[in-house]
Amino acid sequence: MERKLFIKKMALLALVPSVFIAACSNQEKSNSDAAKGKPQTYTCPMHPQVIKNEMGTCPICGMDLVPFEKNSNDKALKIDEKRQALANITTVMIGTGNLSGAKQLNGRLVVNPEQSSYISSRIAGRIEELYIRETGVKVAKGQPLYKLYSEQLATLQQEYLMAVAQEKQFQGDKIEQQIVASAKQKLLLYGQSENQIKQIVKTQKKDPYVVFYAPEGGVVAELSVTQGQYVTEGNPILRLEGYGQLWVEADVYPNEAKNIKMGQEVKVVIAGWEDQPQEMTISFITPALQSGTQLTQIRGSIPNPQQQWQPGLQANVFLPSESKSNVLTLPVDAVVRDGKGMHVWIKAGKDSFEPRLVKTGQENNNEVEISEGLKNGDQVVVTGAYLLYSEYILKKGKNPVEGLKIK
Template identity: 85%
Template sequence: MERKLFIKKMALLALVPSVFIAACSSEQQSNGEAAKGKQQTFTCPMHPQVIKNEMGTCPICGMDLVPFEKNSNEKALKIDEKRQVLANITTILIGESSLSSAKQLNGRLVVNPEKSSYISSRIAGRIEQLYIRETGVKVGKGQALYKLYSEQLATLQQEYLMAIAQEKQFQGDKIERQLVAAAKQKLLLYGQSENQVQQLVKAQKKDPYVVFYAPEGGVVAELSVTQGQYVTEGSPILRLEGYDRLWVEADVYPNEVKNIELGQKVKVVIAGWEDQPQEVGIDFITPSFQSGTQLTQIRGSIPNPGGQWQPGLQANVFLPSASNNNVLTLPVDAVIRDGKGMHVWIKKGKDSFEPRLVKTGEENDSKVGITAGLVNGDQVVVTGAYLLYSEYILKKGKNPNEELKINNQ
């Protein structure tokens, strides 16, 4: 009997380690599965689409990966007060106010053709001396442009001298006076100045070489001849452009034209001279669209004292629009915009911030109207919003715009 009791005790003792080992193994397996469910993941701060289960570097940019909770559904970010100060995170209570906006149009400065001069040869001959040999040179009124050798001009000069000599022989004869006047008029029409005609009379000698002068000042935009070249009557010599007054042209879409009138005043800002805005009246609205586009143009003129601006410079044209009252407005930088949408950050409690989708309306240089997503009294982040946006992507590996859209569906 005692022997049987002893055998039973020994069997029980042998069974205890097996049960303990099985329990430990089960507990370890359970702990392993729990650890597997909470496995740490890593992402790239610059490329949140990169997600790995172990620490490493980004295959795109080579940056070190950082940990994040990809399965976290918490929308809010926790930023303590000290970090808020360091990140310069400030908020305002959104409220209704008036908003006056202006539509910005892409424009440019162009040459005013009314200030251009086309100089052509008045008479046939050879360019003996070309005083201006390159474009871009500034020319003053009365400046010598070229010297021409012309046998035809020499013949006209001789005709004028003979007419004067005959008039002296028949003083008081009306016909002789008319012949002198006609001969002089020919010289003037062929480009001789009054001073050159007087010098001819004084010298009493024809001269086949004649210098032609600029009828007005400007910048040489085109040079059509070379020294030694023969030209015919009417051949182009050069083109001068005046830059003391330029045109401002701006592109306009069809739905914008209806709000524009001739004589309307607009603000023009030249790129690089933002501190010198100009008020320009609209002088012309192009009645047709540009070839291959759905754009028309408006035009005005702008003074250019001293020629500080050159044709081709970019100009921003601002069309004023009516002022809207009782509109929820925010500073422009408070709204985060990307290809996924627009959102702002709302402060919830002392250290909590949440993204919220919004829709915007009209805006100007400093303010934007909010048409949906916010209500009067919301506490909105106005500085540091981009830092919160980056922090959200860094910690959660998600774009807040995408996440908010999914949650709203």
């Protein structure tokens, strides 16, 4: 309950500058419209569905209503100096400069499937003993995994013993030698080792039990059987994941993907291991966007010999970008991005602000190139742009860039 109250309080505090701006302009706007004889509507800053034709309070929360300029076609937003200071609205005169650096992409470490081993049953039988019974366990190469009881295996062993005995009676016969070799090969294919086959010949006894060992080391990621279960030939037993090499996947927007090439070298920094940057070669670029997003992915691999990193860790991928000179640049936060496009706010007068559609080019973590929509010397809002955006929607009930075109 305390957490919910805290979240509500923080949400109200976040709206204070916008609400205060609207509330402060309430009286002056009302007087101006009354003098011109224009009909004025009012709405609640917290509940925009409440619209009235006269000043008052919100029937839901009791907050004072503010002017709602739904029918106005004026793109300018009027805010006096006092309210600009309260909302921390600052501007800068845009000019040309140099733009360089690296673009940071959000990524993560994932398992490299090429490092995984899939172990299935070589022969039908019953799992007499399962040595690994849980996932997440580390397994070394050659470690016993399970013991299988198989009547089929016992039959093959008996055939091999008979073939060996027959060969002794006809020593040097090539056909008998081929029969022995064929019977031995069957046992090898069904998981018997050379030592086990020699032991069968030595004891002259068939053994229906066979122990299967890990062909590679790794971590048990999936266990598909239980002890006592009967399995058929090819039945999956378990899956081992190797962490000696991991994939790095990073999300990329379509406009960024055009600057990325296969074989390109990039820097990777693992969260928590900033002092150990890794060099990675991009080996794959996803050809389609992810479902429900406007993102594609790039992928590469990095070594992890000490297995200090686990799949799921956050990784930042830095794409080197070419340096540009004599380009118009702005801080990244000065550009408002929404479904209608990208725009900035221009200071058109002492207390007047107007939206302006722009096109962007290259950008890094701090700055973005403005390729179209602005000219050298324009006074652009650099802090408080999103506040002006929400204030415009609140007061006028529409997106500020509706009907705008890039100049």
